[in-house]
Amino acid sequence: MPARESIDHSLEILEPLLITHSRPGRNKHILPDPFKPCVPDELLPFMNPEEVRLPDVAEVETVRHFTRLARMNFGVDQGMYPLGSCTMKYNPKICENIAERIRNIHSSDKHPMHMVLRALAALQRYLEEICGMDACCLWPAAGAHGELTGMLVVKKAFQTRGEDRSVVLIPDTAHGTNPASCAIAGFTTRNIPSGPRGFLEAATVKAHLDKDVAALMITNPNTLGIFEQEIHEIAELLHANGSYLYMDGANLNAILGISRPGDMGVDCLHVNLHKTFGTPHGGGGPGGGPVLVQSELERFLPIPRIVHVPRELFTLSYSFPDSIGMVHSTLGNVSVLLKAIVYIIRLGPKGLLEASRTAVLNANYLKARLKDHFDLPYATPTLHEFVLTDKRQKELGISTMDMAKALMDFGFHPPTVYFPLVVSGAMMIEPTETEPLSELDRFADAMLTIAEEAAQYPQALHDKPELTPVTRVDEVYAARSLCLTWDMLESKDDGAVSK
Amino acid sequence: MSFVPHDQADRQHMLETIGIQDEEELFATIPQNLRLTQRLKIPGPLDEENIRRIPQGQFSHVCFAGGGIYRHHIPAMVDALANRQEFYTSYTPYQPEISQGVLQSIFEFQSMMAALTGMYVSNASLYDGATALAEAALMAIRAKQIKRVLVTRATNPRFRSVLKTYLDNTGVKLQEIPFDMASGQVERFSLERLNGEDAALFVQNPNFFGILEPMDCIAKFARQSAFWGIVVSEAVSLGLLKRPGDYGPDCVVGEAQSFGNPPNAGGPLLGFMCTTKEHLRRMPGRVVGLTKDSRGRQAFCLTLATREQHIRREKATSNICTNEGLCAIRAALYLAAMGPRGLRAVATQCVAGAHQILQLIQQVGRQPVFKGPFFHEFVVQLDADKRKALEDDGIIPGVPIEYYYPEIKNGLLVAVTEMNTREDWKCLLENL
């Protein structure tokens, strides 16, 4: 069985695929065996007569394999990820600690679930207070899932009113999930331009409003890091038109305890627990995307909902006839929800306020240190993140991509690149509040060194990074050869090596 | 108080560099009428010990609950590696140079899921089995412009509920295929009358009742549909049963929480999707590919990203961005730790246990509701009062299902896994 090691025998392999360590009989893990292991006769026709196709590897080799893989990976416990709109802040360990407690609880075990639901009901209240909203649903498993849920709520609201509105307005600075979520919810999207100062102008919104507009999706502060100053007027225009204002809460980290979406006129929003509320990103999840609404939309929220009769257990109810239905098979990513509650009470109101104020301070400090060396497309003040472009460096043949790659040699994850789309060659930088001044200075110094190198030895930057396990990975080759499992290596003969 | 590392001197230095006197000036762009004047009414800050003292509930050790979430043995090695900061505090692997650990682990997860299901390819995960089914239906709509989605009523009711939510806005009708009250399998007559040319068909196997569906027979009819898929709710069944891919479906989707992820009061879970070469480009979610770098080293990167939300936007295959990455890594660790014989042994224990316990239950006078062959779950009837009394005593005899299937009065779905001990089932039998 062992598959070929690689698509190309001439390639150097840092860590062979697990399957290459496999030999029959090597795995000696012992399992609990409370029952006599015989399969009843009537099941024999359903059984797979062949061996299960998994690697057969000894424990020590498996542990070493994944340990070596881990050592090739960067995490926020190691260094800064100044990724704009991602809020890669420190993940407090007390949160991990407490979340461990619910590990063995089955969701049908109603006594411990009572305690869990009690905690989740508290989380709902805290998020409602933080956002200035009336009701909350914790089940969406990620921000995009929350967006979809929110837009389905909006759709149901119109259906109930007997209106068939099909358009959602989306500013050109929006994250890609915004239009994608709208499409799945059955809306069409209309792109509207942000103003020259980087925020959406009420006049622009007014010009695009008609009876077909169901909602506008806004991010505040937006992906340029700029506060949407006219959001209140925009909300009023929308409401006068019978439309709703949806907010993507990805950038909430700039305004905790400072300003609240509910006060801005937002009708529905989602928050990202794995951003603002410090739950770990996990290499791509699990996250959490709770949805919050004003009272008018509450009845459309997903089921189940947490209910509590005094002196009885906290429990779940499915009896909400106007609900959009279920959006997840259970209660979403429960352990992530628990980590978020611990984060909130560990910080308290003073801590959350300090977090946002420092996030904004840190970002503005970096901007001050970098703005004389990199093109800053908007003069408008920014909050917790800001955008630079590669305009100056482009003249020397160096792109945002080159600078991002070079940063990795300095021990930083690059900022968000080539987003938002309104700016060419964008670098979106968000340090978050948990970065020390020394790290911010180190980052600024690294950026300045890279700018200098761009001026003096531009060619060298094209080959960076040099100190990472791999460099300048060939994405075209990946897309053309499409080798997505180790079984596919089996079927590739030498002719498929390089095109 | 929070995790902000600065002291006053740091803050002062930063203000000077920025060129302002007061931090307040940084918030000038927020209109005054939108500024909070009062402190948020939430508790805290609490120190770690006070947080630790918050009361927690005791879980019931004697647990026979399944119904889509299962308690299984998780080798110690899984936590030891998954709790490494490089895995759990890392970001989505968009920059492959410093993400080879996550990327290769996900590639290995994809490889193992494709091998276990017998399909061409797997994605890097979806939120859960329910949304995976919903995404499969959306994929079928994109692929074949279907007008109806047919799903067996014996497919997990929560999965069907989420599927309905997703389909409500598409104009595509959702229809259920009934089950036979005697066997618990899909009702043959309804299956035979299927005219599926404009439809997508989804069948869960083993089904929600634990019953094994007649897959050869179903595959014959399913092939007449425009698109069909098999739903797997208990991933451990892949260690013993015929591979779903061998029946020729367009996709295999479901829930892989059983692979190395504890019940965790409901989540996080691990949705998965595997599909054929034909549908590869329509598959939602991330996918990791093997490639090389500029210095001749083997490397991994995210690929086929142009179908995804950040590029295709409103024409994307899905809106999914953050998925269940760490849970997929845990699954890869679990499958590596268990190995081929281990996974088969666990599945065997589950099957053997369920059949042996059912026999004992029959000896004390209770009969299963269905006669069909089953994997590791079965349905009996137990008065609600008796069930509540057991639960108050710390014994969970199963998941009550009358809410979903009112025709099965006091229906109780009992699951048995390798985590149940002799004491457990003695306890259950004494009290039933």
Place this chain on the structure above:
Amino acid sequence: MSIPDDLKFTKDHEWGRIEGSHLRVGITDYAQSELGDVVFVELKSIGTKLKAGESFGTVESVKAVSDLYAPAGGTIVEVNQELEQAPELVNQDCYGAAWMIVLEMDDVSETDKLMDAVAYEQFVASEAR
């Protein structure tokens, strides 16, 4: 930037070569250079009837997926199978070996609405900011 003067062009950067009642269609040098390295081409099958402006497939690179639009109405009579194995031909020889489909046109005069090489050159110049 190569713009052969015997071809007609659309605003979506497709080119068409009139061959009697047939129209051979592909994408222009400007289009392939904007896309970057092409990794996949998906084309509708022979027999498909299209109106002018309807999509006849997609072309995919690592950074974008673009729809392909028919310059004139007609039926697809030929599809370039080579692009399945060698999508990079689109970058290498977009006017020659990387032709995509051949349409049997419903109305040859529809091609009068397309741009000629001079007009297309001006159009590209105005698109590039």
